[in-house]
Amino acid sequence: MTPDLSVTLGTLTLPNPLIAASGCFGYGLEYEHVVDLASLGGVVSKGLFMKERQGHPPPRIVETPAGMINAIGLQGIGVHRFVKEKLPLLRAAGARTFVNVCGTTLDEYVEVSKVLSQADGIAAIELNISCPNIKEGGIQFGCSLNGTYDVVSAVKKATHLPVIPKLTPNVTDVASFARAAEDAGADAVSLVNTFLAMAIDVETRRPKISNVMGGLSGPAIRPIAVRMVWECYQLVKIPIIGMGGIGDARDALEFMIAGAAAVQIGTQNFIDPFVWSKVLDGLAEYLTRHNLSKLSDVIGTFDPTPPKAVHA
Amino acid sequence: MPPVDVDATVIANARLSSDYSVLSLAAPEVGKRTQPGQFVMVKPAGVTDPLLRRPFSVFEVLRTDNGDVTGVSILNKRAGRSTRKLYELEPGDVVSCLGPLGVPFRPVLAPMEAWMVAGGVGLAPFATLAQALAAARTPATLFYGARTAAELFYLDFFESLGATLVLTTEDGGRGIRGRVTHPLETALQNVGPDGAMIYACGPEPMLEAVAKLARRYNQPSQVSVERVMGCGLGGCYSCVIAVKHGDEHANLVRSCITGPVFDGAELVWES
Numbered sequence: 001m002t003p004d005l006s007v008t009l010g011t012l013t014l015p016n017p018l019i020a021a022s023g024c025f026g027y028g029l030e031y032e033h034v035v036d037l038a039s040l041g042g043v044v045s046k047g048l049f050m051k052e053r054q055g056h057p058p059p060r061i062v063e064t065p066a067g068m069i070n071a072i073g074l075q076g077i078g079v080h081r082f083v084k085e086k087l088p089l090l091r092a093a094g095a096r097t098f099v100n101v102c103g104t105t106l107d108e109y110v111e112v113s114k115v116l117s118q119a120d121g122i123a124a125i126e127l128n129i130s131c132p133n134i135k136e137g138g139i140q141f142g143c144s145l146n147g148t149y150d151v152v153s154a155v156k157k158a159t160h161l162p163v164i165p166k167l168t169p170n171v172t173d174v175a176s177f178a179r180a181a182e183d184a185g186a187d188a189v190s191l192v193n194t195f196l197a198m199a200i201d202v203e204t205r206r207p208k209i210s211n212v213m214g215g216l217s218g219p220a221i222r223p224i225a226v227r228m229v230w231e232c233y234q235l236v237k238i239p240i241i242g243m244g245g246i247g248d249a250r251d252a253l254e255f256m257i258a259g260a261a262a263v264q265i266g267t268q269n270f271i272d273p274f275v276w277s278k279v280l281d282g283l284a285e286y287l288t289r290h291n292l293s294k295l296s297d298v299i300g301t302f303d304p305t306p307p308k309a310v311h312a
Numbered sequence: 313m314p315p316v317d318v319d320a321t322v323i324a325n326a327r328l329s330s331d332y333s334v335l336s337l338a339a340p341e342v343g344k345r346t347q348p349g350q351f352v353m354v355k356p357a358g359v360t361d362p363l364l365r366r367p368f369s370v371f372e373v374l375r376t377d378n379g380d381v382t383g384v385s386i387l388n389k390r391a392g393r394s395t396r397k398l399y400e401l402e403p404g405d406v407v408s409c410l411g412p413l414g415v416p417f418r419p420v421l422a423p424m425e426a427w428m429v430a431g432g433v434g435l436a437p438f439a440t441l442a443q444a445l446a447a448a449r450t451p452a453t454l455f456y457g458a459r460t461a462a463e464l465f466y467l468d469f470f471e472s473l474g475a476t477l478v479l480t481t482e483d484g485g486r487g488i489r490g491r492v493t494h495p496l497e498t499a500l501q502n503v504g505p506d507g508a509m510i511y512a513c514g515p516e517p518m519l520e521a522v523a524k525l526a527r528r529y530n531q532p533s534q535v536s537v538e539r540v541m542g543c544g545l546g547g548c549y550s551c552v553i554a555v556k557h558g559d560e561h562a563n564l565v566r567s568c569i570t571g572p573v574f575d576g577a578e579l580v581w582e583s
Contacts, residue, residue: 023548030546030569033314046549054564057582059540061550063394066360068542072549075564219360270364270543271355273410274317 003287004294005280007041007262009239010162010187012123014041014096014262016280017252017295021243021266022047022100022126022166023072027086029093034273038094039280041262045082047102047128050112052078062199062208067218067245068267069197071211074102074131079112083119091121100166101155102128106141109151110158117159125161127151130168130193131215142168142193145180152184162187164241169221169228170196178232178240190241190264191232192225218267219245226258233259233300247275249282259300315545316341319357320409322401323374323383328465332433333399336374336385339409343373343381348419348441349536349573352411353544354386355394356401362394367541367551367568369436369513370412384409387465389433413544414572417441417534422450423506428475429455429496429522431514432463437536439469441511446473453478453499457492457514461485493521500529507531512576523576533576537567544568554580 005016019042025031028043037043055075062069077085082099090097099116103109109127116122129142129151141147148165155163165181167174169192178189194215199208207213225244232240242260246252247268255263268275283295292298320337327333342352353365368386375381390399401407417437420426426445428438435456445452452473457480458464464479464486471477478495479487488495492514500508512522513536526533542548545568552564553571555578562580565571 026545026547026549034545055549055552058550058552058564060552061540061542061548063362063364066363068364070542070548070550075549075552218363267363270548272317272408273543273545273547 024266067220071214347416349417434514
């Protein structure tokens with residue numbers, strides 16, 4: 001029997017839980033020649049504002065132990081060019097397209113979402129209220145419970161599309177932000193965005209990236225992200241999309257067992273653009289080995305019973 | 313053709329000096345697809361340190377005596393953690409090798425001449441280009457600058473392809489003392505009526521100087537840049553460089569997919 005890897009996110013059904021994370025997969029089309037976009041659960045676009053943005057000057061990334069810090073600065077083509085130039089091609093490729101929506105003001109989030117609502121072929125809006133790398137907007141909503149509530153409510157009123165705020169881990173209690181998003185009508189939440197971080201060149205005593213600070217991603221953050229997904233799962237009923245350093249099926253399962261209904265892969269796609277089929281094979285193998293017919297049966301099955309103190 | 317990802321066994325790691333090595337990889341599918349100027353993304357396989365791959369121009373496409381492609385080599389210079397680890401690899405070790413990637417050089421045909429300008433490890437993309445130029449019978453010159461005579465490599469290889477060599481060293485130990493741009497400018501002052509296509513790869517200040525010289529003497533140039541790169545496929549937007557077409561304002565474009573080879577006249581330098 002072929003294992004059933006499908007998952008549901010509210011009204012959306014995905015053939016599998018693997019979604020390409022925003023900012024780690026271009027507009028998706030860059031990867032069309034190495035991966036069948038229709039074979040993914042979904043693709044999240046780069047963050048989009050109303051207008052084009054140039055982003056920060058290079059260098060924009062630096063590698064750190066088991067991770068990387070980035071401050072790209074949301075370079076992007078703007079929502080109108082995305083709808084005109086990219087969306088038709090994503091639709092033709094069979095991609096389930098999630099659009100990452102940015103704003104410098106609450107009104108801009110609403111305006112971008114309205115433009116997307118009139119376009120064909122968008123699965124959901126991921127609200128970027130968590131980018132650590134720009135001065136205005138984004139994180140100022142994501143770091144305030146009222147701000148999170150207000151932006152989610154306003155966007156929900158402006159669109160029929162599912163709204164999925166992407167939460168920042170740079171707060172004391174991420175679960176309370178998931179709750180604020182749920183109270184405001186969010187259809188799901190995704191977490192985590194990157195951890196605010198910096199790296200210094202000790203020879204020059206200068207920063208390693210031009211923006212000085214940036215967001216840490218990769219395997220280094222995975223245990224913290226898993227903990228945050230588990231905290232949110234205990235507090236909210238809406239589906240959670242988990243992410244943070246997922247590189248293989250075991251990592252994806254860790255998030256799903258902690259409560260994630262789907263997962264995103266970001267940094268690992270840079271390291272291995274062929275990661276997708278490997279993770280899918282690993283998930284199917286796990287189901288077979290555990291005699292399970294449906295992957296969705298593992299969601300939230302974490303058992304907090306302490307492990308044995310000795311090796312089995 | 314789409315790139316392939318190969319767990320490539322190290323065939324040889326020839327140390328040319330205390331800093332430079334030529335790392336030969338069993339990756340025939342990469343080699344068969346490679347055009348001069350393209351690059352591969354490489355890291356030791358199965359480790360998180362380094363986590364990300366690093367970009368390297370393909371140095372040689374490796375072949376058996378019968379001409380069958382067996383792999384590629386890269387010219388590695390120890391500069392940081394990742395390149396130190398690559399320098400230390402031994403035959404039998406395995407690296408992840410994704411490629412070929414990026415826009416290749418556009419070859420030129422006689423009577424135009426081809427002038428390759430290499431600084432240090434920037435020699436890398438010119439071995440395959442020199443072979444392509446020799447096959448097309450395009451007259452070729454290699455302007456090659458290094459710190460010392462001991463860091464001028466593969467001179468016999470380029471001579472055997474019929475390329476004229478113009479060498480410079482910073483200490484004057486071989487060739488002309490000083491920067492490689494000095495003999496280049498002298499040559500530009502005497503360029504023939506059919507002109508020369510100037511190909512350049514090396515440190516960015518050298519690339520800027522070469523591109524500006526080419527412009528000043530009304531010769532076209534193709535410049536291979538290297539920026540800090542995350543993925544090599546256009547996903548991460550790390551490796552951007554400013555490009556300006558005509559009167560348009562400058563745009564930051566991804567050097568992995570729009571480059572790494574650019575028209576030197578279109579690059580906007582930050583200095």
